[in-house]
Amino acid sequence: MVDMRVVVDLARCQGYAQCAFLAPDTFRMQGEEALMFHSSPDEAQREAVLRAAAACPVQAILVDLLDTVAIPPVTAATAATSGTRTV
Amino acid sequence: MTGGRSGETFPHDGRIVIVGASLAGLRAAEALRDEGFTGSLTLVGDEVCEPYDRPPLSKQVLTGWVPANGTALPRRREIDANWLLGVPASGLDLAGKRVDLADGREVPFDRLLIATGVRARPWADESEAALDGVFVVRTREDSGRLWERLAAGPGRVLVVGAGFAGSEIASVCRGLDIPVTVAESAEAPLVGALGGMVGSIAANLQRAHGVDLRCGVKVTRLEGDERGRVRRAHFSDGDTVDADVVVVALGGVRNTEWLRDSGLAAGVWGVACDSGCRAFDVNGLVTDDVFVAGDVARCPHPVYEYRFLSLEHWVNAVEQAQVAAHNMVSSPTDRWPHLSMPAFWSTQFGVNIKSVGVPVLSDEVVVTQGSVEEHRFVAAYGYRGRVTAAVSFDNAKWLDHYRHLIETAAPFPPSCPTPDQPADMKPVPAHFPDREIITHGATVVVTGYQPSERRVAFARPGG
Numbered sequence: 001m002v003d004m005r006v007v008v009d010l011a012r013c014q015g016y017a018q019c020a021f022l023a024p025d026t027f028r029m030q031g032e033e034a035l036m037f038h039s040s041p042d043e044a045q046r047e048a049v050l051r052a053a054a055a056c057p058v059q060a061i062l063v064d065l066l067d068t069v070a071i072p073p074v075t076a077a078t079a080a081t082s083g084t085r086t087v
Numbered sequence: 088m089t090g091g092r093s094g095e096t097f098p099h100d101g102r103i104v105i106v107g108a109s110l111a112g113l114r115a116a117e118a119l120r121d122e123g124f125t126g127s128l129t130l131v132g133d134e135v136c137e138p139y140d141r142p143p144l145s146k147q148v149l150t151g152w153v154p155a156n157g158t159a160l161p162r163r164r165e166i167d168a169n170w171l172l173g174v175p176a177s178g179l180d181l182a183g184k185r186v187d188l189a190d191g192r193e194v195p196f197d198r199l200l201i202a203t204g205v206r207a208r209p210w211a212d213e214s215e216a217a218l219d220g221v222f223v224v225r226t227r228e229d230s231g232r233l234w235e236r237l238a239a240g241p242g243r244v245l246v247v248g249a250g251f252a253g254s255e256i257a258s259v260c261r262g263l264d265i266p267v268t269v270a271e272s273a274e275a276p277l278v279g280a281l282g283g284m285v286g287s288i289a290a291n292l293q294r295a296h297g298v299d300l301r302c303g304v305k306v307t308r309l310e311g312d313e314r315g316r317v318r319r320a321h322f323s324d325g326d327t328v329d330a331d332v333v334v335v336a337l338g339g340v341r342n343t344e345w346l347r348d349s350g351l352a353a354g355v356w357g358v359a360c361d362s363g364c365r366a367f368d369v370n371g372l373v374t375d376d377v378f379v380a381g382d383v384a385r386c387p388h389p390v391y392e393y394r395f396l397s398l399e400h401w402v403n404a405v406e407q408a409q410v411a412a413h414n415m416v417s418s419p420t421d422r423w424p425h426l427s428m429p430a431f432w433s434t435q436f437g438v439n440i441k442s443v444g445v446p447v448l449s450d451e452v453v454v455t456q457g458s459v460e461e462h463r464f465v466a467a468y469g470y471r472g473r474v475t476a477a478v479s480f481d482n483a484k485w486l487d488h489y490r491h492l493i494e495t496a497a498p499f500p501p502s503c504p505t506p507d508q509p510a511d512m513k514p515v516p517a518h519f520p521d522r523e524i525i526t527h528g529a530t531v532v533v534t535g536y537q538p539s540e541r542r543v544a545f546a547r548p549g550g
Contacts, residue, residue: 005161007140011402011430014484015439031437032463032481039143040157064161 003040004049005064010035012060019052019061027052037061097197098416101126104186104194106176107202107342108132110140111381111404115200116166118412128168129194131186133175134226142401144230145252146434149259151238155231176203179349181368181377197376198415201346201358201366202408204382205339205399210247215309220317221333224252236332237263244268245320245330247306249276251433253336254289258435261296268299268328270306270320273520281442281478283518284452285466288459288480296436301326309333339399341383347545351377354530354545357385357397362424364411369531370543378415380407386425390493391448391475400431428490432483438462443486444476444493446517453500453514457482457507464509465489468517469499 006026008019015033019026026041026049041049053061103119105112108130116128132138140158147153171188178187179199186194207223210216220241222233237244237260244260246253249271260267273279275286276293293300301322308321320328346353351374352367353359359367360379364386368374379386381404387393410425417423432441446452449468457464457480465485468476474497477489485504492501500514535541 003157005159007161009402009405010142010432010434011400011441013432030434031439033483034434034437034439034481036147036152036434038147038157039140039153040159062161062163065163 004043004046006037006039006041006049007062008035008037009060012058014058016057018055022055023048023052098124099126101197103198104129104196105200105202106131106186107204108172109138109204111202111408113138113160114405115380115408115412116168117163118409119416120164120166122413122416124416129171130168131171131176135173139227144227145224145255148230149234149237151234155227176345179346181350199377200411201379202381203342205341208337208340210335218309218311218317219315220331223335241265241332243330244332245328246334246336248336250279250336250338254435255433256334256336257298261298270301270304272305274302281446282452284515285478292436292462357383359385359395362387363414363422364407364425378411380411391445398429400429402430428493439481439483441483441486442478443490446476446478447519449475449517451514452517453512454509455501455503456485456505467501472499474499474501
C-alpha cells in the first residue's frame with residue numbers, strides 16, 4: 001500500500017488549526033500558529049486527511065489527486081547509457 | 088537543426104522540455120497539461136528521485152517525524168511525461184534547440200523551461216568540507232544523513248550561518264535538547280532577509296531557547312581529528328567551539344553552469360527573464376522559446392521599480408511555474424505577467440515567521456501591531472514613504488492586509504488596523520547590509536560600433 005502525499009501551502013496557511021483538530025496524526029500546531037504536517041501519512045489516515053483538506057478555511061492543503069502515482073520509469077541506472085543519442 | 092513545430096499546431100504536436108524536476112518543474116508540467124498541451128513533455132532532473140518537497144528537510148525530517156524519502160510532492164494531475172532522472176543537463180544549444188545531458192544524450196525541444204534551481208553553497212575549504220560530521224542541507228539525502236547524526240545525540244552542533252535554514256536547524260536541535268552554537272557573520276540572525284531591527288528580535292528568540300549565538304564572527308577553520316571527523320571550529324575572534332556536527336547553512340548557489348556557453352543571460356545571479364518568464368539572451372534581448380521559473384529565475388517586478396528579483400521561495404516557484412507554463416502555450420497577445428507578491432514563511436523556536444513583499448528593498452521599518460516582547464507582532468517596511476513589505480511573528484492573518492497596502496502603494500508608516508497598536512510606533516532604520524556592493528567584477532565585454540554590430544559576450548577570467 002502506498003502512503004498518501006500531502007503538502008501544505010504555508011504561505012497561504014493562517015493557522016486556523018482545523019486540520020490539527022480533524023487529523024491530529026498528520027497535522028500538528030507548533031506554538032500558537034505554526035503548522036507542522038506529515039508529508040506521507042499512512043494510507044489509514046486518508047479519510048481524516050481528506051476531511052482536513054476540505055475543512056481548511058484557506059484551502060492550503062494539497063493531497064495527491066492520483067489513485068496511483070506513476071513512478072518515473074527512468075532511473076540513474078538506466079539513464080547512464082553511454083554515447084550520444086537523441087532521446 | 089531539428090524539425091521544430093511552431094504556431095498553431097504547437098500545442099498539439101510540439102515538444103516541451105523542462106530542465107529541473109523539482110517543485111517548479113513539476114508544477115509547470117502539470118500546468119502545461121491543464122492548459123491543453125498534448126505534445127511531448129520531457130522532464131530532466133539531476134536527482135534520481137521524483138520531485139519532492141524541500142521545506143520539511145530542515146524541520147519535520149530532522150526531528151525524525153517524517154522520513155527523508157517521504158516528502159514526494161503530491162501530484163495534481165497526470166502529466167504523461169518522459170522522465171529523464173539522475174542525469175544533469177550539461178549544455179544548451181539555442182540555435183539547434185537542443186539540451187545536452189551529462190551522459191552524452193541530446194534532447195531536442197521546440198520550447199524549453201529552465202527550472203534548475205539552486206544547490207547548497209558548500210564550505211569553501213574542500214578538505215574541511217569533507218570531514219565526517221560536516222553537512223549541508225538541500226537534498227533529501229543531506230537531510231537524512233543529518234537526521235541520523237542528530238538522532239545519535241551529538242555533544243554539540245555548530246550551525247554556520249543564521250539565515251532561515253540555519254535558524255530552523257538550530258531550532259530543531261534545541262527541540263531535541265542538543266547543545267547548539269550558531270555562528271553568523273552579520274550582526275544578528277535573519278539580517279540579510281529581514282534587516283537589523285527584526286534580526287535583533289530573532290537573536291533574542293534564539294538565546295531565549297538556549298542557543299549559544301555568536302554574531303559578527305566568521306568561522307575561519309574546521310579542525311578534524313586523526314580519524315577525519317570534525318571536532319572543533321575556529322572563529323575570527325580567536326575563540327573556538329568543540330562540535331561533532333557542523334551544519335553549513337550559507338545559502339545557495341544557482342545552477343547555471345550548464346548554460347555558460349548557451350548565449351543566455353545566465354550567471355551567478357541566475358537566469359534573467361522578463362515578467363512573462365521568457366529568458367533574456369546575453370545581449371539583454373528577450374527570447375521566444377526559452378522560459379525560466381523557480382529559484383534560478385531573475386525577473387523584474389514592476390512594484391519594485393522593475394528591479395530584477397531572485398526569489399528562493401516556495402510560493403514563487405509554484406506561481407512562476409504556472410505563468411511560464413501558460414505563456415509557453417499561449418499566443419503573444421495572451422501572455423501573463425508574473426506579478427505575484429513575494430511571500431515566505433519560516434517556523435523556528437515555536438514562532439511562525441511570515442513575510443510579504445520584499446523587506447530588503449526598504450529603508451525603514453516600524454512595528455505596527457502587537458508586542459515585540461511577546462514575539463507576536465507585525466512590522467511594516469517602507470521605502471521613501473511607501474509600504475514595501477511586512478513581516479509577522481505569530482500574526483499571519485494580518486499579512487493579506489499588508490499585501491494590499493503594498494499593491495496599492497500605501498503611504499509609510501501605515502496606520503495600525505487593530506486596537507493593539509503599540510505605544511511607540513516610530514519608524515527606525517531597517518538596517519540591511521549593503522547590497523549594492525559589486526562583488527562579481529566585470530561580467531561582460533561589449534564589442535562593435537554601429538547599432539547593428541553592438542554585441543555582448545561574457546568576460547572570461549584570465550581570457
